[in-house]
Amino acid sequence: QVGHLFKKPPVIRDIHFLTHTELHLYFLLIFMAATLPVGVPVGIGHTWQGSWLCHDVAEYEPGFHYTVTSDANTPWSTESACWILERCGDQSYSIRHFVTGEWLACAEEFMPGARRRYALTAPPSGDPSTDRMLQWQFKPFEGGLFGLKNVGANDWIYVGEMQMDAHKRHVLTFSCGDPAEAAAMLWVVQPAGPSTTPLSLKGLGIWSGASTSTARGRENEEEEESDEDAEPMALSKTTAVCKRTKNKRSWVHRLRSCAAV
Numbered sequence: 001q002v003g004h005l006f007k008k009p010p011v012i013r014d015i016h017f018l019t020h021t022e023l024h025l026y027f028l029l030i031f032m033a034a035t036l037p038v039g040v041p042v043g044i045g046h047t048w049q050g051s052w053l054c055h056d057v058a059e060y061e062p063g064f065h066y067t068v069t070s071d072a073n074t075p076w077s078t079e080s081a082c083w084i085l086e087r088c089g090d091q092s093y094s095i096r097h098f099v100t101g102e103w104l105a106c107a108e109e110f111m112p113g114a115r116r117r118y119a120l121t122a123p124p125s126g127d128p129s130t131d132r133m134l135q136w137q138f139k140p141f142e143g144g145l146f147g148l149k150n151v152g153a154n155d156w157i158y159v160g161e162m163q164m165d166a167h168k169r170h171v172l173t174f175s176c177g178d179p180a181e182a183a184a185m186l187w188v189v190q191p192a193g194p195s196t197t198p199l200s201l202k203g204l205g206i207w208s209g210a211s212t213s214t215a216r217g218r219e220n221e222e223e224e225e226s227d228e229d230a231e232p233m234a235l236s237k238t239t240a241v242c243k244r245t246k247n248k249r250s251w252v253h254r255l256r257s258c259a260a261v
Helices: 012-017 020-035 218-224
Strands: 041-046 051-061 064-070 083-087 093-097 103-106 116-122 136-141 145-150 155-163 168-174 187-191
Touching: 051 116, 051 168, 093 136
Parallel strands: none
Antiparallel strands: 041 051, 041 083, 041 187, 051 064, 064 116, 064 168, 083 093, 093 103, 103 116, 116 168, 136 145, 145 155, 145 187, 155 168
């Protein structure tokens, strides 16, 4: 799959002749191909807040919906937390909602007075092969964690500190920062289905536990997130290792055919 990047297919005896850039790209592509489940339902979990990426019914503008994280909904309890990854380039992926067929994207405009945007879902009619705002890169980190960067905006996706209610937070993107230094930008991708083992985000070493934030609405969050010099919370390195729970949970929604999405 990656042989076309070099003058000849890489083999073990020739690997020391590769440049540093070629070697990094070679192992990065192999690592991503081996660890990201493509074409099957997955859950995308936020490791710091212990919650899962979900589609929200609230509209940002006609045809575009907000995305949230929820600690009440999981990929094993509701289809609203299920997504499909598909390749749309050597290093980028599209992320499609399992139920609505909408594409994960980010708003073109910044939030008022801030370097942040809302992470949204765009209409199914979009085309990730040509629209870079629908393309995402997964940067791998230790412990099976990832940073997710929007290709078009060059923003990292993260979760805001302020809560919408007792269980939900808005998902945002930030034009600065680095997941290597910000736990708020780290995610885990987990296959979801009746034969998979549910992943407990509380088992991750960096899960923050009960939030100290008060429930706040969208207007208050925009006010709090408007500081241009502020960075996402939890700016600390982590070496968390994912641990799977032993108990099996029932799959309460029948999986639809991926081809029908």
